[in-house]
Amino acid sequence: MTSSDLQIQRDGPVAIITLNRPAVLNALHRAMFRALAHGLDELARDATVRVLLLTGAGRAFSAGIDLHDVAGLLDGALTPEQLRAELAALQAVTRLMTRLPKPVIVAVNGLAVGAGAELAIAGDIRLAADTAYFEFAEVTRGLFATNGAMHRLPRLIGLGRATQLLLTGERTTAATAAAIGLVGAVWPAAGLLHAAHELAHALARHAPIPLGLVKRVLDDPAADTLDGALQLEIEATLACLASDDLREGLQAFRERRAAVYHGR
Known part of the structure:
Protein backbone atom coordinates (compact mmCIF):
# COMPACT_ATOMS: atom_id res chain seq x y z
CA MET A 1 0.00 0.00 0.00
CA THR A 2 1.22 3.48 -0.75
CA SER A 3 0.82 6.06 1.98
CA SER A 4 -1.73 7.87 -0.17
CA ASP A 5 -4.15 4.93 -0.61
CA LEU A 6 -5.94 6.07 2.53
CA GLN A 7 -5.89 9.74 3.50
CA ILE A 8 -6.91 11.21 6.84
CA GLN A 9 -7.23 14.98 7.11
CA ARG A 10 -8.56 17.32 9.75
CA ASP A 11 -11.09 20.10 9.42
CA GLY A 12 -11.33 21.37 12.98
CA PRO A 13 -13.28 18.78 15.01
CA VAL A 14 -14.03 16.70 11.90
CA ALA A 15 -11.70 13.97 10.64
CA ILE A 16 -12.07 13.30 6.91
CA ILE A 17 -11.09 9.83 5.74
CA THR A 18 -10.73 9.36 1.99
CA LEU A 19 -10.35 6.07 0.15
CA ASN A 20 -7.82 7.16 -2.44
CA ARG A 21 -7.33 4.66 -5.25
CA PRO A 22 -9.48 6.38 -7.89
CA ALA A 23 -7.75 4.60 -10.79
CA VAL A 24 -9.25 1.30 -9.56
CA LEU A 25 -12.48 2.79 -8.18
CA ASN A 26 -11.07 2.73 -4.65
CA ALA A 27 -10.89 -1.06 -4.52
CA LEU A 28 -9.92 -2.14 -1.02
CA HIS A 29 -6.89 -4.29 -0.37
CA ARG A 30 -5.99 -5.86 2.95
CA ALA A 31 -3.38 -3.26 3.84
CA MET A 32 -6.03 -0.54 3.44
CA PHE A 33 -8.29 -2.36 5.89
CA ARG A 34 -5.44 -2.55 8.39
CA ALA A 35 -4.59 1.12 7.90
CA LEU A 36 -8.23 2.11 8.27
CA ALA A 37 -8.56 0.09 11.46
CA HIS A 38 -5.43 1.74 12.85
CA GLY A 39 -6.70 5.20 11.89
CA LEU A 40 -10.11 4.60 13.44
CA ASP A 41 -8.51 3.43 16.66
CA GLU A 42 -6.38 6.57 16.86
CA LEU A 43 -9.31 8.87 16.05
CA ALA A 44 -11.42 7.18 18.71
CA ARG A 45 -8.85 8.17 21.33
CA ASP A 46 -8.36 11.73 20.05
CA ALA A 47 -10.61 13.96 22.16
CA THR A 48 -10.29 16.82 19.68
CA VAL A 49 -12.06 14.74 17.01
CA ARG A 50 -15.83 14.85 17.39
CA VAL A 51 -17.09 13.47 14.05
CA LEU A 52 -15.69 11.31 11.25
CA LEU A 53 -16.50 11.72 7.57
CA LEU A 54 -15.70 8.87 5.19
CA THR A 55 -15.77 9.21 1.40
CA GLY A 56 -14.02 8.08 -1.76
CA ALA A 57 -11.80 9.90 -4.24
CA GLY A 58 -12.90 10.31 -7.83
CA ARG A 59 -16.12 8.88 -9.22
CA ALA A 60 -16.50 5.92 -6.86
CA PHE A 61 -16.95 5.34 -3.18
CA SER A 62 -15.50 1.84 -3.44
CA ALA A 63 -15.71 -1.03 -5.90
CA GLY A 64 -15.22 -3.42 -3.00
CA ILE A 65 -12.47 -5.85 -2.21
CA ASP A 66 -9.48 -5.87 -4.55
CA LEU A 67 -9.82 -9.32 -6.10
CA HIS A 68 -6.16 -9.31 -7.15
CA ASP A 69 -5.19 -8.89 -3.50
CA VAL A 70 -7.45 -11.59 -2.08
CA ALA A 71 -6.52 -14.06 -4.81
CA GLY A 72 -3.61 -14.99 -2.56
CA LEU A 73 -6.11 -16.33 -0.04
CA LEU A 74 -7.27 -18.95 -2.54
CA ASP A 75 -3.98 -20.60 -3.44
CA GLY A 76 -4.09 -23.07 -0.56
CA ALA A 77 -1.04 -21.62 1.18
CA LEU A 78 -3.00 -20.61 4.29
CA THR A 79 -4.49 -22.95 6.85
CA PRO A 80 -8.17 -22.55 7.83
CA GLU A 81 -7.04 -20.87 11.05
CA GLN A 82 -4.91 -18.39 9.10
CA LEU A 83 -7.81 -17.66 6.75
CA ARG A 84 -10.06 -16.98 9.74
CA ALA A 85 -7.47 -14.57 11.10
CA GLU A 86 -7.30 -12.74 7.76
CA LEU A 87 -11.09 -12.40 7.60
CA ALA A 88 -11.27 -11.26 11.22
CA ALA A 89 -8.72 -8.55 10.43
CA LEU A 90 -11.00 -7.27 7.67
CA GLN A 91 -13.96 -7.26 10.05
CA ALA A 92 -12.10 -5.11 12.57
CA VAL A 93 -13.05 -2.02 10.57
CA THR A 94 -16.78 -2.76 10.89
CA ARG A 95 -16.44 -3.33 14.62
CA LEU A 96 -14.51 -0.11 15.11
CA MET A 97 -16.90 2.01 13.03
CA THR A 98 -20.02 0.74 14.75
CA ARG A 99 -18.56 0.92 18.27
CA LEU A 100 -16.68 4.18 17.87
CA PRO A 101 -18.20 6.65 20.38
CA LYS A 102 -18.37 9.32 17.69
CA PRO A 103 -20.71 9.75 14.72
CA VAL A 104 -19.45 8.42 11.39
CA ILE A 105 -20.94 10.07 8.31
CA VAL A 106 -20.44 8.29 5.00
CA ALA A 107 -20.60 10.39 1.83
CA VAL A 108 -21.26 7.83 -0.91
CA ASN A 109 -19.98 9.76 -3.90
CA GLY A 110 -20.37 6.99 -6.47
CA LEU A 111 -20.67 3.24 -6.76
CA ALA A 112 -20.48 1.21 -3.54
CA VAL A 113 -20.12 -2.46 -4.39
CA GLY A 114 -19.52 -5.55 -2.26
CA ALA A 115 -17.20 -4.70 0.61
CA GLY A 116 -17.58 -1.04 -0.39
CA ALA A 117 -21.32 -1.23 0.22
CA GLU A 118 -20.69 -2.98 3.53
CA LEU A 119 -18.25 -0.26 4.54
CA ALA A 120 -20.89 2.36 3.77
CA ILE A 121 -23.55 0.73 5.95
CA ALA A 122 -21.10 0.44 8.85
CA GLY A 123 -21.40 4.22 9.22
CA ASP A 124 -24.10 5.96 11.23
CA ILE A 125 -25.44 8.36 8.60
CA ARG A 126 -25.19 7.97 4.84
CA LEU A 127 -25.56 10.72 2.29
CA ALA A 128 -25.40 9.76 -1.38
CA ALA A 129 -24.73 11.51 -4.64
CA ASP A 130 -27.55 11.20 -7.14
CA THR A 131 -25.16 9.20 -9.32
CA ALA A 132 -24.33 6.69 -6.58
CA TYR A 133 -25.54 3.13 -6.38
CA PHE A 134 -25.16 0.11 -4.12
CA GLU A 135 -24.57 -3.54 -4.98
CA PHE A 136 -24.13 -6.25 -2.38
CA ALA A 137 -22.64 -8.30 -5.17
CA GLU A 138 -20.51 -10.89 -3.40
CA VAL A 139 -22.78 -13.78 -4.42
CA THR A 140 -22.26 -12.95 -8.09
CA ARG A 141 -18.55 -13.71 -7.66
CA GLY A 142 -18.96 -16.81 -5.55
CA LEU A 143 -18.17 -14.88 -2.37
CA PHE A 144 -20.01 -14.14 0.86
CA ALA A 145 -20.59 -10.75 2.46
CA THR A 146 -18.15 -10.82 5.36
CA ASN A 147 -18.21 -7.33 6.86
CA GLY A 148 -21.43 -7.11 8.79
CA ALA A 149 -24.10 -6.95 6.08
CA MET A 150 -26.02 -9.85 7.61
CA HIS A 151 -26.48 -7.79 10.77
CA ARG A 152 -26.49 -4.19 9.58
CA LEU A 153 -28.54 -4.36 6.39
CA PRO A 154 -31.72 -5.95 7.84
CA ARG A 155 -31.69 -3.41 10.66
CA LEU A 156 -31.54 -0.58 8.14
CA ILE A 157 -34.05 -1.69 5.51
CA GLY A 158 -35.86 -4.72 6.93
CA LEU A 159 -35.28 -8.43 6.53
CA GLY A 160 -37.26 -8.85 3.31
CA ARG A 161 -35.46 -6.15 1.33
CA ALA A 162 -32.09 -7.11 2.78
CA THR A 163 -32.60 -10.72 1.78
CA GLN A 164 -33.45 -9.69 -1.77
CA LEU A 165 -30.39 -7.46 -2.14
CA LEU A 166 -28.03 -10.03 -0.62
CA LEU A 167 -29.37 -12.94 -2.70
CA THR A 168 -29.56 -11.14 -6.04
CA GLY A 169 -26.67 -8.67 -5.83
CA GLU A 170 -28.97 -6.30 -7.71
CA ARG A 171 -28.19 -2.63 -8.13
CA THR A 172 -29.89 -0.12 -5.84
CA THR A 173 -29.87 3.44 -7.15
CA ALA A 174 -29.45 6.41 -4.85
CA ALA A 175 -33.11 7.33 -5.22
CA THR A 176 -34.25 3.84 -4.29
CA ALA A 177 -31.72 3.71 -1.45
CA ALA A 178 -33.27 6.86 0.00
CA ALA A 179 -36.79 5.48 -0.42
CA ILE A 180 -36.00 2.30 1.52
CA ALA A 185 -30.52 11.98 1.78
CA VAL A 186 -29.50 12.28 -1.87
CA TRP A 187 -27.63 15.28 -3.21
CA PRO A 188 -26.42 16.37 -6.63
CA ALA A 189 -22.93 14.96 -6.97
CA ALA A 190 -21.32 18.40 -7.02
CA GLY A 191 -22.89 19.33 -3.68
CA LEU A 192 -22.52 16.07 -1.76
CA LEU A 193 -19.28 16.79 0.10
CA HIS A 194 -20.40 20.30 1.04
CA ALA A 195 -23.60 18.86 2.52
CA ALA A 196 -21.64 16.16 4.34
CA HIS A 197 -19.21 18.71 5.77
CA GLU A 198 -22.07 20.90 6.99
CA LEU A 199 -23.73 17.95 8.70
CA ALA A 200 -20.45 16.84 10.26
CA HIS A 201 -19.79 20.27 11.74
CA ALA A 202 -23.38 20.52 12.98
CA LEU A 203 -22.96 17.23 14.84
CA ALA A 204 -19.58 18.35 16.16
CA ARG A 205 -21.33 21.21 17.96
CA HIS A 206 -23.46 18.76 19.94
CA ALA A 207 -22.46 17.34 23.30
CA PRO A 208 -20.16 14.35 22.67
CA ILE A 209 -21.36 12.22 25.58
CA PRO A 210 -24.98 11.73 24.44
CA LEU A 211 -23.84 11.25 20.85
CA GLY A 212 -21.65 8.36 21.91
CA LEU A 213 -24.38 6.96 24.13
CA VAL A 214 -26.90 6.95 21.28
CA LYS A 215 -24.53 4.77 19.27
CA ARG A 216 -23.79 2.48 22.21
CA VAL A 217 -27.44 1.91 23.10
CA LEU A 218 -28.54 1.32 19.52
CA ASP A 219 -25.78 -1.26 19.09
CA ASP A 220 -26.51 -3.06 22.36
CA PRO A 221 -28.38 -6.36 21.87
CA ALA A 222 -30.35 -5.59 25.04
CA ALA A 223 -32.04 -2.73 23.17
CA ASP A 224 -33.83 -5.29 20.98
CA THR A 225 -36.45 -5.64 23.72
CA LEU A 226 -38.49 -2.75 25.11
CA ASP A 227 -37.54 -3.44 28.71
CA GLY A 228 -33.89 -3.73 27.78
CA ALA A 229 -33.97 -0.49 25.82
CA LEU A 230 -35.71 1.37 28.64
CA GLN A 231 -33.09 0.22 31.13
CA LEU A 232 -30.26 1.26 28.82
CA GLU A 233 -31.92 4.65 28.39
CA ILE A 234 -31.97 5.13 32.16
CA GLU A 235 -28.26 4.36 32.41
CA ALA A 236 -27.46 6.69 29.51
CA THR A 237 -29.54 9.47 31.03
CA LEU A 238 -27.75 9.09 34.35
CA ALA A 239 -24.42 9.46 32.56
CA CYS A 240 -25.63 12.67 30.94
CA LEU A 241 -27.00 14.02 34.22
CA ALA A 242 -23.58 13.59 35.78
CA SER A 243 -21.82 15.54 33.03
CA ASP A 244 -20.60 19.12 33.01
CA ASP A 245 -21.89 19.38 29.45
CA LEU A 246 -25.49 19.07 30.63
CA ARG A 247 -25.01 22.01 32.97
CA GLU A 248 -23.43 23.97 30.13
CA GLY A 249 -26.35 23.12 27.85
CA LEU A 250 -28.91 24.31 30.39
CA GLN A 251 -26.93 27.47 31.15
CA ALA A 252 -26.59 28.25 27.45
CA PHE A 253 -30.35 27.77 27.01
CA ARG A 254 -31.07 30.22 29.83
CA GLU A 255 -28.60 32.73 28.41
CA ARG A 256 -29.87 32.26 24.85
CA ARG A 257 -26.44 31.46 23.45
CA ALA A 258 -24.79 28.54 21.72
CA ALA A 259 -23.49 25.92 24.13
CA VAL A 260 -19.80 25.06 24.15
CA TYR A 261 -19.34 21.40 25.02
CA HIS A 262 -16.14 19.75 26.20
CA GLY A 263 -17.12 16.09 26.39
CA ARG A 264 -17.04 15.80 30.14
Missing part, protein backbone atom coordinates in the same frame (compact mmCIF):
# COMPACT_ATOMS: atom_id res chain seq x y z
CA GLY A 181 -33.91 3.95 4.24
CA LEU A 182 -30.48 2.82 3.09
CA VAL A 183 -29.34 6.46 2.85
CA GLY A 184 -30.63 9.51 4.65
Whole structure:
Protein backbone atom coordinates (compact mmCIF):
# COMPACT_ATOMS: atom_id res chain seq x y z
CA MET A 1 0.00 0.00 0.00
CA THR A 2 1.22 3.48 -0.75
CA SER A 3 0.82 6.06 1.98
CA SER A 4 -1.73 7.87 -0.17
CA ASP A 5 -4.15 4.93 -0.61
CA LEU A 6 -5.94 6.07 2.53
CA GLN A 7 -5.89 9.74 3.50
CA ILE A 8 -6.91 11.21 6.84
CA GLN A 9 -7.23 14.98 7.11
CA ARG A 10 -8.56 17.32 9.75
CA ASP A 11 -11.09 20.10 9.42
CA GLY A 12 -11.33 21.37 12.98
CA PRO A 13 -13.28 18.78 15.01
CA VAL A 14 -14.03 16.70 11.90
CA ALA A 15 -11.70 13.97 10.64
CA ILE A 16 -12.07 13.30 6.91
CA ILE A 17 -11.09 9.83 5.74
CA THR A 18 -10.73 9.36 1.99
CA LEU A 19 -10.35 6.07 0.15
CA ASN A 20 -7.82 7.16 -2.44
CA ARG A 21 -7.33 4.66 -5.25
CA PRO A 22 -9.48 6.38 -7.89
CA ALA A 23 -7.75 4.60 -10.79
CA VAL A 24 -9.25 1.30 -9.56
CA LEU A 25 -12.48 2.79 -8.18
CA ASN A 26 -11.07 2.73 -4.65
CA ALA A 27 -10.89 -1.06 -4.52
CA LEU A 28 -9.92 -2.14 -1.02
CA HIS A 29 -6.89 -4.29 -0.37
CA ARG A 30 -5.99 -5.86 2.95
CA ALA A 31 -3.38 -3.26 3.84
CA MET A 32 -6.03 -0.54 3.44
CA PHE A 33 -8.29 -2.36 5.89
CA ARG A 34 -5.44 -2.55 8.39
CA ALA A 35 -4.59 1.12 7.90
CA LEU A 36 -8.23 2.11 8.27
CA ALA A 37 -8.56 0.09 11.46
CA HIS A 38 -5.43 1.74 12.85
CA GLY A 39 -6.70 5.20 11.89
CA LEU A 40 -10.11 4.60 13.44
CA ASP A 41 -8.51 3.43 16.66
CA GLU A 42 -6.38 6.57 16.86
CA LEU A 43 -9.31 8.87 16.05
CA ALA A 44 -11.42 7.18 18.71
CA ARG A 45 -8.85 8.17 21.33
CA ASP A 46 -8.36 11.73 20.05
CA ALA A 47 -10.61 13.96 22.16
CA THR A 48 -10.29 16.82 19.68
CA VAL A 49 -12.06 14.74 17.01
CA ARG A 50 -15.83 14.85 17.39
CA VAL A 51 -17.09 13.47 14.05
CA LEU A 52 -15.69 11.31 11.25
CA LEU A 53 -16.50 11.72 7.57
CA LEU A 54 -15.70 8.87 5.19
CA THR A 55 -15.77 9.21 1.40
CA GLY A 56 -14.02 8.08 -1.76
CA ALA A 57 -11.80 9.90 -4.24
CA GLY A 58 -12.90 10.31 -7.83
CA ARG A 59 -16.12 8.88 -9.22
CA ALA A 60 -16.50 5.92 -6.86
CA PHE A 61 -16.95 5.34 -3.18
CA SER A 62 -15.50 1.84 -3.44
CA ALA A 63 -15.71 -1.03 -5.90
CA GLY A 64 -15.22 -3.42 -3.00
CA ILE A 65 -12.47 -5.85 -2.21
CA ASP A 66 -9.48 -5.87 -4.55
CA LEU A 67 -9.82 -9.32 -6.10
CA HIS A 68 -6.16 -9.31 -7.15
CA ASP A 69 -5.19 -8.89 -3.50
CA VAL A 70 -7.45 -11.59 -2.08
CA ALA A 71 -6.52 -14.06 -4.81
CA GLY A 72 -3.61 -14.99 -2.56
CA LEU A 73 -6.11 -16.33 -0.04
CA LEU A 74 -7.27 -18.95 -2.54
CA ASP A 75 -3.98 -20.60 -3.44
CA GLY A 76 -4.09 -23.07 -0.56
CA ALA A 77 -1.04 -21.62 1.18
CA LEU A 78 -3.00 -20.61 4.29
CA THR A 79 -4.49 -22.95 6.85
CA PRO A 80 -8.17 -22.55 7.83
CA GLU A 81 -7.04 -20.87 11.05
CA GLN A 82 -4.91 -18.39 9.10
CA LEU A 83 -7.81 -17.66 6.75
CA ARG A 84 -10.06 -16.98 9.74
CA ALA A 85 -7.47 -14.57 11.10
CA GLU A 86 -7.30 -12.74 7.76
CA LEU A 87 -11.09 -12.40 7.60
CA ALA A 88 -11.27 -11.26 11.22
CA ALA A 89 -8.72 -8.55 10.43
CA LEU A 90 -11.00 -7.27 7.67
CA GLN A 91 -13.96 -7.26 10.05
CA ALA A 92 -12.10 -5.11 12.57
CA VAL A 93 -13.05 -2.02 10.57
CA THR A 94 -16.78 -2.76 10.89
CA ARG A 95 -16.44 -3.33 14.62
CA LEU A 96 -14.51 -0.11 15.11
CA MET A 97 -16.90 2.01 13.03
CA THR A 98 -20.02 0.74 14.75
CA ARG A 99 -18.56 0.92 18.27
CA LEU A 100 -16.68 4.18 17.87
CA PRO A 101 -18.20 6.65 20.38
CA LYS A 102 -18.37 9.32 17.69
CA PRO A 103 -20.71 9.75 14.72
CA VAL A 104 -19.45 8.42 11.39
CA ILE A 105 -20.94 10.07 8.31
CA VAL A 106 -20.44 8.29 5.00
CA ALA A 107 -20.60 10.39 1.83
CA VAL A 108 -21.26 7.83 -0.91
CA ASN A 109 -19.98 9.76 -3.90
CA GLY A 110 -20.37 6.99 -6.47
CA LEU A 111 -20.67 3.24 -6.76
CA ALA A 112 -20.48 1.21 -3.54
CA VAL A 113 -20.12 -2.46 -4.39
CA GLY A 114 -19.52 -5.55 -2.26
CA ALA A 115 -17.20 -4.70 0.61
CA GLY A 116 -17.58 -1.04 -0.39
CA ALA A 117 -21.32 -1.23 0.22
CA GLU A 118 -20.69 -2.98 3.53
CA LEU A 119 -18.25 -0.26 4.54
CA ALA A 120 -20.89 2.36 3.77
CA ILE A 121 -23.55 0.73 5.95
CA ALA A 122 -21.10 0.44 8.85
CA GLY A 123 -21.40 4.22 9.22
CA ASP A 124 -24.10 5.96 11.23
CA ILE A 125 -25.44 8.36 8.60
CA ARG A 126 -25.19 7.97 4.84
CA LEU A 127 -25.56 10.72 2.29
CA ALA A 128 -25.40 9.76 -1.38
CA ALA A 129 -24.73 11.51 -4.64
CA ASP A 130 -27.55 11.20 -7.14
CA THR A 131 -25.16 9.20 -9.32
CA ALA A 132 -24.33 6.69 -6.58
CA TYR A 133 -25.54 3.13 -6.38
CA PHE A 134 -25.16 0.11 -4.12
CA GLU A 135 -24.57 -3.54 -4.98
CA PHE A 136 -24.13 -6.25 -2.38
CA ALA A 137 -22.64 -8.30 -5.17
CA GLU A 138 -20.51 -10.89 -3.40
CA VAL A 139 -22.78 -13.78 -4.42
CA THR A 140 -22.26 -12.95 -8.09
CA ARG A 141 -18.55 -13.71 -7.66
CA GLY A 142 -18.96 -16.81 -5.55
CA LEU A 143 -18.17 -14.88 -2.37
CA PHE A 144 -20.01 -14.14 0.86
CA ALA A 145 -20.59 -10.75 2.46
CA THR A 146 -18.15 -10.82 5.36
CA ASN A 147 -18.21 -7.33 6.86
CA GLY A 148 -21.43 -7.11 8.79
CA ALA A 149 -24.10 -6.95 6.08
CA MET A 150 -26.02 -9.85 7.61
CA HIS A 151 -26.48 -7.79 10.77
CA ARG A 152 -26.49 -4.19 9.58
CA LEU A 153 -28.54 -4.36 6.39
CA PRO A 154 -31.72 -5.95 7.84
CA ARG A 155 -31.69 -3.41 10.66
CA LEU A 156 -31.54 -0.58 8.14
CA ILE A 157 -34.05 -1.69 5.51
CA GLY A 158 -35.86 -4.72 6.93
CA LEU A 159 -35.28 -8.43 6.53
CA GLY A 160 -37.26 -8.85 3.31
CA ARG A 161 -35.46 -6.15 1.33
CA ALA A 162 -32.09 -7.11 2.78
CA THR A 163 -32.60 -10.72 1.78
CA GLN A 164 -33.45 -9.69 -1.77
CA LEU A 165 -30.39 -7.46 -2.14
CA LEU A 166 -28.03 -10.03 -0.62
CA LEU A 167 -29.37 -12.94 -2.70
CA THR A 168 -29.56 -11.14 -6.04
CA GLY A 169 -26.67 -8.67 -5.83
CA GLU A 170 -28.97 -6.30 -7.71
CA ARG A 171 -28.19 -2.63 -8.13
CA THR A 172 -29.89 -0.12 -5.84
CA THR A 173 -29.87 3.44 -7.15
CA ALA A 174 -29.45 6.41 -4.85
CA ALA A 175 -33.11 7.33 -5.22
CA THR A 176 -34.25 3.84 -4.29
CA ALA A 177 -31.72 3.71 -1.45
CA ALA A 178 -33.27 6.86 0.00
CA ALA A 179 -36.79 5.48 -0.42
CA ILE A 180 -36.00 2.30 1.52
CA GLY A 181 -33.91 3.95 4.24
CA LEU A 182 -30.48 2.82 3.09
CA VAL A 183 -29.34 6.46 2.85
CA GLY A 184 -30.63 9.51 4.65
CA ALA A 185 -30.52 11.98 1.78
CA VAL A 186 -29.50 12.28 -1.87
CA TRP A 187 -27.63 15.28 -3.21
CA PRO A 188 -26.42 16.37 -6.63
CA ALA A 189 -22.93 14.96 -6.97
CA ALA A 190 -21.32 18.40 -7.02
CA GLY A 191 -22.89 19.33 -3.68
CA LEU A 192 -22.52 16.07 -1.76
CA LEU A 193 -19.28 16.79 0.10
CA HIS A 194 -20.40 20.30 1.04
CA ALA A 195 -23.60 18.86 2.52
CA ALA A 196 -21.64 16.16 4.34
CA HIS A 197 -19.21 18.71 5.77
CA GLU A 198 -22.07 20.90 6.99
CA LEU A 199 -23.73 17.95 8.70
CA ALA A 200 -20.45 16.84 10.26
CA HIS A 201 -19.79 20.27 11.74
CA ALA A 202 -23.38 20.52 12.98
CA LEU A 203 -22.96 17.23 14.84
CA ALA A 204 -19.58 18.35 16.16
CA ARG A 205 -21.33 21.21 17.96
CA HIS A 206 -23.46 18.76 19.94
CA ALA A 207 -22.46 17.34 23.30
CA PRO A 208 -20.16 14.35 22.67
CA ILE A 209 -21.36 12.22 25.58
CA PRO A 210 -24.98 11.73 24.44
CA LEU A 211 -23.84 11.25 20.85
CA GLY A 212 -21.65 8.36 21.91
CA LEU A 213 -24.38 6.96 24.13
CA VAL A 214 -26.90 6.95 21.28
CA LYS A 215 -24.53 4.77 19.27
CA ARG A 216 -23.79 2.48 22.21
CA VAL A 217 -27.44 1.91 23.10
CA LEU A 218 -28.54 1.32 19.52
CA ASP A 219 -25.78 -1.26 19.09
CA ASP A 220 -26.51 -3.06 22.36
CA PRO A 221 -28.38 -6.36 21.87
CA ALA A 222 -30.35 -5.59 25.04
CA ALA A 223 -32.04 -2.73 23.17
CA ASP A 224 -33.83 -5.29 20.98
CA THR A 225 -36.45 -5.64 23.72
CA LEU A 226 -38.49 -2.75 25.11
CA ASP A 227 -37.54 -3.44 28.71
CA GLY A 228 -33.89 -3.73 27.78
CA ALA A 229 -33.97 -0.49 25.82
CA LEU A 230 -35.71 1.37 28.64
CA GLN A 231 -33.09 0.22 31.13
CA LEU A 232 -30.26 1.26 28.82
CA GLU A 233 -31.92 4.65 28.39
CA ILE A 234 -31.97 5.13 32.16
CA GLU A 235 -28.26 4.36 32.41
CA ALA A 236 -27.46 6.69 29.51
CA THR A 237 -29.54 9.47 31.03
CA LEU A 238 -27.75 9.09 34.35
CA ALA A 239 -24.42 9.46 32.56
CA CYS A 240 -25.63 12.67 30.94
CA LEU A 241 -27.00 14.02 34.22
CA ALA A 242 -23.58 13.59 35.78
CA SER A 243 -21.82 15.54 33.03
CA ASP A 244 -20.60 19.12 33.01
CA ASP A 245 -21.89 19.38 29.45
CA LEU A 246 -25.49 19.07 30.63
CA ARG A 247 -25.01 22.01 32.97
CA GLU A 248 -23.43 23.97 30.13
CA GLY A 249 -26.35 23.12 27.85
CA LEU A 250 -28.91 24.31 30.39
CA GLN A 251 -26.93 27.47 31.15
CA ALA A 252 -26.59 28.25 27.45
CA PHE A 253 -30.35 27.77 27.01
CA ARG A 254 -31.07 30.22 29.83
CA GLU A 255 -28.60 32.73 28.41
CA ARG A 256 -29.87 32.26 24.85
CA ARG A 257 -26.44 31.46 23.45
CA ALA A 258 -24.79 28.54 21.72
CA ALA A 259 -23.49 25.92 24.13
CA VAL A 260 -19.80 25.06 24.15
CA TYR A 261 -19.34 21.40 25.02
CA HIS A 262 -16.14 19.75 26.20
CA GLY A 263 -17.12 16.09 26.39
CA ARG A 264 -17.04 15.80 30.14
